[in-house]
Amino acid sequence: MGKLIPVYPQDVEDVFMETDLLIIGAGNAGCYAAIEAKRQNPDLKVTLMEKAHIDRSGCLAGGMDAINTYIKKGETAESLTRWSRDQAGGLLREDLYLTMAEELNKAIEDWEEWGLPIKKDENGEYIARGRWDIAILGSEMKVILAEKVREYGCEILNRVVATNFLMDGDRVAGAMGFHLREGKFYIIKARATIVATGGAGGLYKPYTNDGNDCHHQIWYCPFNVGTGYAMGIRAGAEMTTFEMRWCAVRTKDFNGPIDTISVGYNAAMINARGEKILAERYAHLGGDKAPRFIRANAPMEEWLAGRGPCYVDTTHMTPEQIKDLKTDYLNERPTFVLFLAARNQDISKEPIEIYGSDPYIVGGHTASGYWIDVKRATTVPGLFACGDVAGGTPNKFVGGCAAEGVLAARGAVEYLQNSGAGQNSLNKDQVNQEKIRVFRPFERQLNVGDGISPWEMEERLQRLMDEYAGGVHQFYRMNRERLEYALKNIAMLKDQAKYLVAKDWHELMKCNEVIDMLDVAEVLVHHLLYREETRWPGWQNRVDFPERNDEKFNCFVNSRRDPQTGRVEMFTRPYEKIVS
């Protein structure tokens, strides 16, 4: 099967479908939502719309080596919430976090029962890796999950790229998208919809972006570009805390996770002088237990202060530990092992170099995403959100996203019961407009045959964000003027989106991804502008407001883009403390 060629929007065949519950994104959270919906009511028709293939899509494509949050003996939902609050600089939706924490263990234990190997000690207890982590052999965890989704009888549409919600008045009534293999346009009407498209990678230029062969050498899944956010933004959904970006300490050049090393094997971060950075410089903030944004920022501060490069010190590790460590990587980012070999690096003799990553918008790690209630309903009726796309619940990670999928499904099923059986009506105009919007890069290819390639525009955006909206090359620093410059230029890029060209359906997907990234970047910069303080130095570093301002900003910064005017409105929502 070869590449599909461009066609005019009016020549693209429409496929109309109806379902009870539509789940956009068959990733971790989406799969859990699908299974839970079927468990709640096996008679429901549950449809998953997935741009890739459910077996290995999204963050879990390569697997995972740990589940970062599991409530072990002696801990409680409250203690986990407390910990998460500390990690998040005091800001999180405790109502959301508590409800998530209560579902957490069950979701993880289900996974084990379905076939995911979780490491256990002699007593059959999960092997702890730090306070909340448990170690897994998760290279096949997504495949295992997908099998379960099929077993529960859900309908799976692989390779259908969602582009926008279907609206019935102010309600979400399903979604639209195109099928990469069939070359058709899908219009899926649903009585309830869950968005679970993951977070947004690739908004910023990664320092590993060495042109040719490693453009996507980033930590987050580069195929999650924030379409779920963008669709919500365009539908007028309320978003929260985008400014709390996820910038992490990653292995230098490879951009791989280091929790594996630092949490799993007690390897301390050291600077060029061999000093233990956290213990020596951040003791007042908790040392090794300092909040994540501090830890994320620490090595970068060392670089700036002339004490770089920095490392995680693996030189104390035993050969067995090193083998275990590499096994962990093989289950999550396998090529890190290849990377070490290609550098001829023996990590028992040479520590692993670390550096900050490019910033991501990831609701599973920080609090950015849809503003939702405890039922995981968004502010747009009929639409629920879970996983990395949903906000307010930092430090969910794998288990939390799964648990949130369960909750979103329950919320949606309850909504279906309460809202009666009625199917939404279909707005034909909207469908036609959406086709024109989505297939415009084809039209340009057919009419003009030349224009901006999606890769070109993506690189332009990434550089812009990097330099003016606090990217890794700027040590995450930003100020009002730079952010305003970024906004102005994003507006220009948005205007130029009409020049995008696509030569086949894959390129069409890339074009639409870039358009989505522009919408997300715009809202993100508004958020960064609005929070005039520095709450999370590693994640959001306003050089013009270097201090934390609890008086004004111990609250959520939210946004809503007016679907009619396109204006982004910024406002705040109070933080409510539930757990003492």
Place this chain on the structure above:
Amino acid sequence: MPPKVDPHKCDGCKGEKEAICMAICPGDLMYLNEDTLKAYCRSPRDCWDCMSCVKACPQGAIETRLPYQLGYYPAKLIPLMGSKRVSWTCIGQDDKVERFSYKNRND
């Protein structure tokens, strides 16, 4: 880090409607050459090196290559999948071989 397809081993998944590597790649990067019916990575720069394609190929025809920009020495990382078990062989400088093998699925 792009996957490299060995054209002698790849059988285009026997002209199935969608080759396995093509079906599985989360980034929609693997395609079949229409003339040769052999798979290739259409945009190596966009590969996340998740190695899904490498693990899924029934012919063992795909190998992940590290771009020179990242690693200086040629090295190999070869997964071999059993039915409930996976193994990895990493070959580095001076043919240094590291092997890993473990269960990746419970029953």
Place this chain on the structure above:
Amino acid sequence: MKMLAKGRILVVGGGIAGLTAAERLARAGAGVVLVEKSPYLGGRVARLHRYYPRMCPPRCGLEVLINNIRGFPHVETHLLTEVIDVKKASSGIHTVTLLKKPRRVMDTCTACGLCETACPAEKKTSFCSQAIKAIRGPGDWAHPATFWVDEGMCRGRDCSLCVQACPEQAVDLSQQPEETDLDVQGIIIATGTELYDASLIKEYGYGRLPGVITAMELESFFRPDGPAGGLPVHPATGEPLRRVAFIQCAGSRNANHLPYCSGYCCTVTLKQVEYLHQSLKDVQTWIFYQDIRTPGNREEYYRHVREEYRPVFIRGLPSSIKYRPETGELTVKCVDTLSRKEVRGRFDLVVLATGMAPPALPEFYGIERDGSGFFSGHIPCEPTELRRPGIWAAGSVQSPMDAEESVKSALAAVAQCLVKLRQQPAAFPALDQRKCDRCGRCVKECPYGACIPGSDGYPAADPGDCRGCGICQGGCPLLCINLPGYGSKKIEEVVDKVLTRGGPEMAILLFLCGNDAYPAWNSLIKQQKGKGLEGIMPMVVPCIGAVNAAWVSEALIGGLDGVMLAGCRPDQCHHAAGTSLAATRLDNLKETLTRMRLEPERVSLTQVTIDDSLKLFKEIQNFKSSLEKLGPNPFK
């Protein structure tokens, strides 16, 4: 028109093989549709004078068959009909398309022959045949005993002289061809084959020299519809035949023509020598031959003819034949390889004993052919079955054979066909829909085309066609096909056992094909009483093609020292593609192992026949000692 397909068999070809098959099937209660291309039943045998071994006239045998067939209400016979397409429908059902040409003469025909006399369209086909008309009858005995219109010669409705001549109004020139679709559960192909075209043997001048004829033409000399109404006289002179030469292997056993021996021509020549001597006192017969091939009881007949009629045997094939128009004589030149002398003989008739050429069969039957172009099913275990399930070949379409062998092969086809109609459902591969991605590799690799994607895209084994070889299981990239009693679990158990046992002892997984290798292994255990087989963990599979490469990998990465696959020779594989698929899969794996710096010698595919337990033992010993040299598996 679609009739009930269940239990109905299509028999193509109404020669002795097809008639035998149709009659026996009908007797066993199966519905039969018999299709014959020509206007008459009986095939080549119906055109012989007599047929050996018992020298019966063709009526004997054929008439019983035809009468019986006519008596069965569940047999339909279509003459002048051909199969133009065969499609696989669902579960063991084939949809066939028939094209029936019009006979243009109706059953009310009494074969009075007035139409033939009236017909102006006339043609002579060879020097020794009578002229034929566009509307004509069978001449001698035939079924049905009605006339027919030869479309190729008829001048059409503008002429219509035959219509006017017929006292019974039995001629209808307006009849048109008809196409019919039909669902059947099985097909027996019994379309016979053509004889080798004698004019291609340039040195014998067939078609150019009057007096050079084929054995088939000589048969007609003795028939009432023959050139001289059944008298054995020279067709040109009307004189009784005096000197007749037979040239054996005319176009046979010759790299430029047919490379093989058709097996029946020598006996036919002896039979025809006997015809001649029985009806002509003074005839002299010569036989030019390479070897007289009369196996079995035909040898007795050969001795009888030699002693009774004393034909001249010249061992050697003629190099040329010359014709003298003045005398009408043919001079045959030949080197006698026994005396090494050149021999010349003058004859008034030279008979070429031509062999049977490979059949021209349409693609849609999916027949596999051997090097000489004949059927190559799984001989000898399933001697008549084509690789495509539910299709059998019977009679001379399979390979050159005489009437007796044709009948035997028809009976074999009937037996196989009935087994299929009656068989208990076998163990079919089960599909795990949770894992299946509908990739279609099983559909491509199933040697029987029995793995068919359903409307939902999921493949399913057609219970009518699946033979339980498990090749689909062996090729499935996602391990979602399991034949009951086989599958990944068993291998995982073995690996776990070896892992928990630990220790340095060598552990080898041995997959044994259930057809040949497993029986060989069983004899081996008895012979060896376990000696030399330590550490071998045998595992039986229905075919070596049922072994999935992931199982071999599972064993290797689980620490077993080696994996050996024992299957049949590729040309003996009971499931056609099993061994070769296993070889490809192992080759791929070996390449990966090599890259992994793991010795490819740790996997091996060996081919054993059922009585080769010693070879199997040797192979196992060699494998063990090569593993010993390699040392333990680094994954241990």
